[in-house]
Amino acid sequence: MSDEMRPATTRKLTRREQRQVDAKTRLTSPAASLIAVIIAVFWTVPTAGLLITSFRTQADIRRTGWWTAFAKPDFTIDNYVDTLGTNNLLNSFFNSFIITIPAVVIPIILALLAAYAFAWIDFKGRNLLFAFVFALQVVPIQVTLVPLLTQYVNWGLANTYWTVWLSHTIFGLPLAIFLLHNFMKEIPRSLIEAARVDGAGHVRVFFQVLLPLLVPAIASFAIFQFLWVWNDLLVALTFAAPEYMPIRR
Amino acid sequence: MTWILKPETLPEKFVVMFLAILLFAIVMGLVLAIVDRPRLPKWVPVSGYLGPSLLLITFGLLWPGLLTIRSSFYNRTGADFVGLTNYQTIFTDEGFLIVLRNTLAWVVVVPLAATALGLVYAVLVDRTRVEKFAKTLIFLPMAISMVGASIIWKFMYDMKPGKDQIGLLNQVVVWLGGTPQPWLLNPPLNTFMMIIVMIWIQAGFAMTVLSAAIKAIPDETIEAAKMDGAVGVRLFWWVTVPSVRPAIIVVLTTIAMGTLKSFDIVYTMTGGNFDSSIVAQEFYTQSFVQGRPDIGAALAVLLFIMIVPIIVYNVRQMRISEGER
Numbered sequence: 001m002s003d004e005m006r007p008a009t010t011r012k013l014t015r016r017e018q019r020q021v022d023a024k025t026r027l028t029s030p031a032a033s034l035i036a037v038i039i040a041v042f043w044t045v046p047t048a049g050l051l052i053t054s055f056r057t058q059a060d061i062r063r064t065g066w067w068t069a070f071a072k073p074d075f076t077i078d079n080y081v082d083t084l085g086t087n088n089l090l091n092s093f094f095n096s097f098i099i100t101i102p103a104v105v106i107p108i109i110l111a112l113l114a115a116y117a118f119a120w121i122d123f124k125g126r127n128l129l130f131a132f133v134f135a136l137q138v139v140p141i142q143v144t145l146v147p148l149l150t151q152y153v154n155w156g157l158a159n160t161y162w163t164v165w166l167s168h169t170i171f172g173l174p175l176a177i178f179l180l181h182n183f184m185k186e187i188p189r190s191l192i193e194a195a196r197v198d199g200a201g202h203v204r205v206f207f208q209v210l211l212p213l214l215v216p217a218i219a220s221f222a223i224f225q226f227l228w229v230w231n232d233l234l235v236a237l238t239f240a241a242p243e244y245m246p247i248r249r
Numbered sequence: 250m251t252w253i254l255k256p257e258t259l260p261e262k263f264v265v266m267f268l269a270i271l272l273f274a275i276v277m278g279l280v281l282a283i284v285d286r287p288r289l290p291k292w293v294p295v296s297g298y299l300g301p302s303l304l305l306i307t308f309g310l311l312w313p314g315l316l317t318i319r320s321s322f323y324n325r326t327g328a329d330f331v332g333l334t335n336y337q338t339i340f341t342d343e344g345f346l347i348v349l350r351n352t353l354a355w356v357v358v359v360p361l362a363a364t365a366l367g368l369v370y371a372v373l374v375d376r377t378r379v380e381k382f383a384k385t386l387i388f389l390p391m392a393i394s395m396v397g398a399s400i401i402w403k404f405m406y407d408m409k410p411g412k413d414q415i416g417l418l419n420q421v422v423v424w425l426g427g428t429p430q431p432w433l434l435n436p437p438l439n440t441f442m443m444i445i446v447m448i449w450i451q452a453g454f455a456m457t458v459l460s461a462a463i464k465a466i467p468d469e470t471i472e473a474a475k476m477d478g479a480v481g482v483r484l485f486w487w488v489t490v491p492s493v494r495p496a497i498i499v500v501l502t503t504i505a506m507g508t509l510k511s512f513d514i515v516y517t518m519t520g521g522n523f524d525s526s527i528v529a530q531e532f533y534t535q536s537f538v539q540g541r542p543d544i545g546a547a548l549a550v551l552l553f554i555m556i557v558p559i560i561v562y563n564v565r566q567m568r569i570s571e572g573e574r
Contacts, residue, residue: 029481036373039366040386043449047389049417050401065415066404094259098266106273110302113277117298123291129299131564136310137506138556140549142533144313151308160254161262165269170309173302175503182499185567186465202294203285220457224391231394241255 054079096230096246098161103168103229104222110169111176112218116206118177119184120192130181137174144171145238152239159241167235172225183217184210277301314553321546335547344524345531349551351440352509352528355447356555360504363448364497367455372489375463384456391453395513402446402518406432436524443514443525451507455500462496463489498566502559509552528552 052066055075069075083089117123118130148167152158187210195205236246256262284297324331339345367387374383390398407416408429414420419429433439466489474488490497512530515521521530528548536545 032373036370036383039370039373040383043390043452044386045417046401046405046449047393049404050397053404062415064413065417065420067417067420091259094262098262102266102269102273105270109273109277110305113281113298114302117295121291121295121298123295127564127567129303130567131560133303133306134563135553135556135560136306136314138509138553139310139314139317140510140529140532140552142536143317143546143549144309147313147316148309157254161256161265162254162269166305167309170305173306174310175506177302179499179503182495186495201285201287202298203281216461220461224454227392231397233394233396 091243092245095240095244099164099168099236099240099244099246100226100229102165103172104225106165107169107172107176107225108180108218108222111173111180112211112214113206114173114177115181115184116202116210118181120205120210121202133174134178137178141171141234145234149238159239159244161240161244163239164236164244167239168229168232171235172228176221176225179221180214180217183214187213317546317549319546320543321550323543325541325543327542331543335543336551338544339547339551347436347524348526348528348531351437351524351526352555354437354440355444355508355527356505358441358444359447359451359508360501362444363451363504364455364459364500366448366452367457367500368459368490368493368497370452371456371460371463372485375460384460387456388453390450391457393450395450395511396517398446398450399514399517402449406442406518408432433519433525434523439519439523439525443518446514446518447508451504455504458500459493459496462493466492495566498563502563505559506556509555528555 049066052069053061055077056066056069057074057076057078060069060074114133118126149158152163157163191209192205195209200208230246233246252261253265253268256265280297280301284294320327321335322330322332370387374380377383393401404415405417407414408419408431409415410429414423414429418432422429432442470488470492474484479487510529512527512533515525515527515530516533519525521534526534528551532545532548532552535541535548
């Protein structure tokens with residue numbers, strides 16, 4: 001509530017109601033709305049183009065721009081029928097799921113634990129070790145493929161799901177630790193110290209104090225990791241047997 | 250027991266997946282149970298929490314990284330030590346210098362532009378009635394793979410002679426009375442056209458993270474600022490931006506890293522031709538197409554050196570924020 005008049009009888013607004021009041025005031029700024037709409041349109045047009053293209057005939061796609069479809073509508077679902085008719089699409093789709101779920105769950109749990117240690121356990125060389133983990137984000141995945149594959153073959157694990165999960169976990173860890181560490185640091189120190197004084201061990205502090213507060217951060221990182229793994233082709237092509245290939249192929 | 254390694258039917262595959270997660274949970278549970286007993290020396294819990302991650306990273310990233318550094322000092326077969334010759338080649342060849350220049354443009358422009366756009370958009374749509382829908386629109390490109398994005402932008406940048414265009418951008422140029430441009434053929438324009446695609450992808454990431462940070466600003470802070478008369482742009486500069494500063498640094502860093510590493514856009518749009526290559530793309534070409542793994546390794550090391558300033562900056566920020574709390 002800023003300087004606007006408020007009838008004396010009203011109770012204090014709840015946060016939700018306050019948001020609704022704010023929402024009405026915010027939309028009245030025409031310049032702000034205009035900028036938002038321009039950005040939104042610019043961001044949507046290319047994708048809309050692909051969506052429309054996907055419903056056009058081969059010949060049309062090659063001859064005319066997708067926007068002309070508005071003037072002369074001639075849509076077809078042939079492209080989808082062709083794609084879905086291909087063998088193994090369903091199989092690839094399930095493979096995508098089977099690859100993605102552990103490749104999201106495992107790195108997040110490992111990264112949460114590591115981020116906890118970096119954020120809330122004081123130990124010597126902490127910053128140095130953190131910088132080291134952080135720096136390894138930039139190792140190009142292509143560099144790692146040959147050494148990893150050699151090891152996997154030695155272990156007799158090549159061409160299984162296990163190596164795909166393991167590789168995705170490794171590649172996702174540095175970024176996951178970096179991001180989750182930053183979220184974890186934002187939590188007030190007093191909360192953690194209060195729990196420690198009450199005699200809670202690290203595991204209890206982690207599960208009872210930190211984890212509930214971190215749910216939004218974990219959820220948003222999980223979405224990104226899901227997208228990266230789901231959209232990945234390189235790792236799967238290198239490590240998975242053909243019958244385990246994801247849908248992206 | 251072979252089905253654990255080679256599941257054949259779909260139910261078997263799902264069983265293996267759950268087994269993997271269960272196995273992982275049991276192992277981690279055991280580790281935590283062991284390290285959580287009271288009165289253990291401090292290194293025990295530290296290694297329990299950090300150990301598994303560090304082990305994996307060492308095996309999968311550090312070790313290959315060190316091998317790469319080693320081969321950057323050897324010749325193409327890896328037999329003879331050649332010192333800094335590979336680096337000398339890179340820094341004296343004009344083609345490579347252009348690659349370095351392009352990479353610099355990518356790593357400066359993409360993070361700044363994507364973060365700025367994501368931040369402004371997050372603030373503009375925050376708490377409006379259409380917030381969820383508006384955010385979905387910007388997030389959408391993030392959900393599309395980079396290869397998919399390149400296909401999408403083909404329908405923006407494509408050029409044909411004559412009046413009818415397939416690429417929207419050239420159609421707009423024609424409508425305005427200009428002649429169609431080959432957007433992806435002429436340096437340095439082609440680099441910037443591809444940078445736009447990367448910004449288009451990454452802004453969604455920036456917006457999502459920054460929007461969460463904006464929502465975490467306490468209402469009292471905003472109200473106090475409004476009492477002092479801060480509205481609109483002033484509120485944005487003096488209250489919102491300082492409040493989400495840590496998140497801005499995280500976003501800038503993450504996008505910069507991603508930009509340095511990925512070359513999907515360049516690979517699919519120009520293949521690194523027409524002076525539009527970047528270090529990551531050139532690394533791939535040299536290592537796997539040209540048969541020069543030594544030059545490729547040296548380029549990978551250069552990538553690594555490029556991020557040193559970003560690391561130093563982040564660690565310094567960490568020290569500062571530790572002093573504050």
